[in-house]
Amino acid sequence: MLTQSPAWQALAAHAEDFRATHLRELFAGDRARFDHFSLRHGKLLLDFSKQRISQQTLSLLHDLATSANLAGWIKCLRSGEAINHTEQRAVRHMDLRDGDAAPPEVKAVLRRMADFCDAVHSGQWRGFSGEYITDVVNLGIGGSDLGPRMVVQALSAHQLPDLNVHFVSNLDGADLAATLAGLNPRTTLFIVASKTFTTLETLTNARTARDWLLAAAGQTSGAVAKHFVAASTNLEATRNFGIDDANVFEFWDWVGGRFSLWSAIGLPIALAIGYRSFKELLAGAHDLDKHFVSAPFAENLPLTLALLTLWNTDFLKAASHGIFPYSQSLSLLPRYLQQLEMESNGKYYDRDGRHIDVATSPIIWGEAGTNGQHSFFQLLHQGGQPIPSDFIALGKSDYPLHGHHTALLANCLAQSAALAFGQSAEEARANGIPEHLLPYRTFPGNQPSTTLVLGELTPYTLGQLIALYEHKVFCLGVLWGLNSFDQWGVELGKVLASRLIPVVRGEADDHELDSSTAGLITHLRQFRMS
Template identity: 55%
Template structure:
């Protein structure tokens, strides 16, 4: 657990109390070099922390906290292949997936790179055949639609990246993602697909995930209904698997050549860099996929080598801990001003809350502080006309990440400048607000009668002092997207180290799965409801009366 009695933690608490009345307006007024002091650029990626409620002393105490938690040692253990996922006795080697250097990784003794490179080569061969029209379906026609069937990390990651990089997508190739066991998700998709030209990618590490396999079997039945007597021949032409279980894939009807391997040291929420990213390679090509890996590797190198005071993942993590544990923020907003980043907030929800949404530390003891905040978000332009009212005047402390790219990936005349003007304006408005004096001056300049000013004035005041980080990419390309995603991954790792959490297990996911397995036969009438709580029993009875199972 975090040592909340450590001198560094106590120093931060004392510093918080001493600076309680300091507004972001004051911090900027006191330091003409504040932007340059609290922003970091890396290969065209700019991260501005200057609108966070920190000063040099805050940063010093936060770095002391990181050193107290032995962050450098834990970082070395991550990259050396130690089994830091201790509860599952696994190494955490997603950095190996984007390692493009020659040589062994993480070590000569435990080199995983031959297998990683072999799967990459398999992905390249396959994706080039599909994209080049050489992989044909059972009728001899080329593939035009690719459907990824997965859930959690096997859906959120590749879906997010494919959407982010849609400007690079191969013309004539459509990508679809099915995760929901609700039949509406699959049934509506079938209406627009042609089984003769559709390829399914079934992504499940165990090849036993309930939702994924139900959808996969439904897709197989749909294909076989169209292929008729050619079903057995059609199956390997229209299905591939991303899994660690070749035996289960074979039982589904797929030869080993159709299986892209993943390993137990690849966590689902860190798996888009693996063969789980096959839809990405099919969409933008393997060269584009490897540019994505290269950007992530650049951030890995920066994380390993940069001093803490200029280390982007470390700074993001420490400022997040300051906001959560010392300023009392219970939530954190992700606000992309880029339509192609639409699925980034949901991806980060899994990355952050599944990793660090815990109250028990590595030592099995209850944490002595709150850990991960609730992560939420939406495209910023929409948010301005929805929930930004609460951010500006709702009284809640909500730190935000504003994310945009300087260049549009689908440029139209006259669009990018207004977009960026709103992007920059909102973080400034949240930071600096509007005082009563400023509001009064505006109303008087507009010649509003004095009696109306008195009634309007309370509604025209904005407290400001809402902290935010501004992240600007030069363009949303594979390389800089890779950097951005790895930045957040390492931020999560750093926070887990300081909170004393194992960021790489997810036991909370299991309970609901187990209970669903017990309730399914009760819903279908195969078993009774004895032993269930009265609410669940009553709800099952209602569902059986009105439902169609």
Template identity: 55%
Template sequence: MTNPTILPAWKALAEHRREIATAHLRDWFASDPQRCQRFSLDWGEIFFDFSKNRITDKTLGLLFQLAEQSGLAARIESMFNGESINLSEDRAVLHVALRNRSERSIEVGGYDVMPDVRRVLDKMRRFTDQVHSGQWRGFSGKPISDVVNLGIGGSDLGPRMVTAALTPYQKQDLRVHFVSNVDETDLLETLRNLNQETTLFLVASKTFTTQETMTNARSARDWLIAGAGGDSAAVARHFAAISTNHNAVQAFGIDPENIFEFWDWVGGRYSLWSAVGLSIALAVGMGRFEELLQGAFEVDQHFRSTPFSRNIPVIMGLLGVWYANFLGAESHAVLPYDQYLRHFPDHLQQLDMESNGKRVDLTGKPVDYTTGPLVWGQPGTNGQHSFFQLLHQGTHLVPCDFLVAAESQHELGEHHAILLANCLAQAEALMKGKTEAEARDELVDLDLPEDKLAALAAAKTFPGNRPSNMFLFKRLTPKILGRLIALYEHKVFVQGTIWNVNSFDQMGVELGKQLAQAILPELEEGRTGDHDASTAALIETCRRWWDRK
């Protein structure tokens, strides 16, 4: 538990930054034909090219020293060994146990958790097989045609992302939907075209008290019972729960046999590997879900056993530290050139910003250095026609991750070749840029006055030297997707270790929830509360407008 800024490697990196401040990636590539070979890793259908980063061999060496001086190796072992590394909540952090495909035991407090993990996976398989075979039927005897996952945060973003990403592998006669927002529009628009007789709800809430999820669940239950002619017994055939609160689940009307447990050592944003992934298993089948687990397990093994110099998530994390703490980058763009990965940046926003968006270190002391970056992005090529302008010519340094498959899930003319060409071109353009002389050469035939020529050439000049990583994978399969997700999970772990923060609590989400609980009765019942003038005026205005309805 050390302030990283006092480490020798941190100080050396600060000095090194000054040494290479004026260096340009274009020149490094021109002078070093082996640069890509040295700064890339080919790892079983994933090619990780990090050569377009503002680094040298010395940079990497110092970053690896920083990882060593921060105790990263020991921290990795602590996680895999089930130690309570979530210090503020005194919990182990064992999402790696959820996808452990080996016979190795993993213990928490001397208790091997793997039999429980396998038991829940077996229960998920039986349930999924029942729904897929038509054996599971609703209150009127009809098989299930639609599944609605009710959750929020990690109980929504991960499963939603994976289900969309694996659309080509989905069962054709079963549709899976996701509702997270407490805004009634989300639920009503989802239910609009569904049939109570054939709809199954999954309520994903560890405590079964999450306000948004339970509000949606109660409204969904009312909708179901209305379609069942007022028979509340129908709930048992149309609801399952992913929760640890058995009493509350049963009080809701859900059959105890339809409760899928997970554990306090499973963080929400890491929970898609658990029973929270039941919606994924229903969408693509339990076999595909286990392929997803296998991909993540392979990354776990790679992360735990591979030297830092060839360790992909370690390199990813250290590069992020380099940009955030030494080159002033405040955000990080994730750019999947794959429409099926459209929710991937959304999932990574929670994974990264909820984990490392912290202002105090593990001892509770305020940090005096940058921690987690803002994470954002959307699929290419859409982004090229919106925010890429800022990436290329804006004043912000935004490191980028490009993700693209060499092979498409479909064959439609030259679509995929165009997509690939655009992805590779954008990364090259960010790196190379365009000099003013090159811009002037393009304008030589326009015969413009010098002042207009100079202005136009300046507008067409790209500084380049904008860093990016490229994740080129052969095809987006469940296993490859599992690998990609786990790589980013461990990247976040690496950065949290370097920054000496707790990546596994999320106290920052609590204050707003507490204040909302106080404001709700004031809105609904007109109670008077103790608020600032702005909040009080907003509550009063809502009440006044409601009274006029």
């Protein structure tokens, strides 16, 4: 078992001796702690000096990475071996952003994406009425939605002025209806993002969107082909839907959904910010790829993030991990990372089918600063449970308004410091706090955090940031001995939902249902669902 390895046992013994050590002690004992516990890659800074670790902790964590053969697994990943063993698939998302070294099939799709973006932006591509396209709606869910949606919002300062890009993912009709209400069918283009072109949520929304279009187009020949394109591998299904084969952008089974924004799934990104900027996004990720596969363990940013998460989760017993970007543009990043980390590593069987005897992925959650400070930071300061966090800050604002960014940065730095060091009763007295209020005005501190600083938010630096977290997820999968690239829990839910749809509609009965589900269906049928 994982916990019986010598490297794990050494960490466990160290954790017992180290657990009571406070961050105040660590900083008092090393005035150069920032220098000793921070890493740089170009203009990217990773400060993990506020993590509850020592040099010995770090050394033992590196020993664990060595014993897990992380270097060997990185080679397997890079060489295209089928490391997704339950589906017999390679994991090759790095090939999508490999520049001149990318596989020919990747280059071919990227060229088609570039030509398509040019046709839409130049006005060569027009709707059934001959009008220019003004709005693009991406219909997808999960990895076909979260990544592109997050990137488009993050790079809103770089968005081209001639197109508005929207995202619809939820099966709830409120999502699609509210989006369509503000659009003109004559000038709207839909991207249907589904590898198999069978995803329930996406295809339901796509059919409704097609009906909305045809209600306006009437008998116009080829209207669907002028307003729908797809990112898919199922040409027969896209053809039956009415999408021209020339407007189906391929990607491959070695592209996992939550790692797919670099592929044809990124078409809405390229339309929003322009294909040149999309290539910069790929280039930034490629730069971090090169760092990850070549940097020694002690200098490797993704590995460092992974080791800190493992230490906090399994040795300091932290059940959740906060992501706090001090950038409104990155406000969707926590949501994106929820899928990337929890869908990848929220598993308890290892590669050999054995039960993993420790916690794996922590619960990922978060909010943009400073909003989170006025919401849940109270729990971080005085809630009495360990909650590690990542603070993400920008050196320069993407929307510079006088006085805003310096105040934002000050809040970011103040919160990470307050969480680390707290306020003792003696300090509260010195600050004039009355004795009867001391219990309420003391803060234990010792909450670990990492601060990640990007010089500015550009397509290139965002590519670096996303790839950094992708590789962190891979490292954690190796360290825990699990497959980070399947998602059978998601598949189970799909199977059950498809079985229940006709039952909920009243078109079939299922006598094997549990009493709760059966009772709920009976109650819901009175509302005449469609």
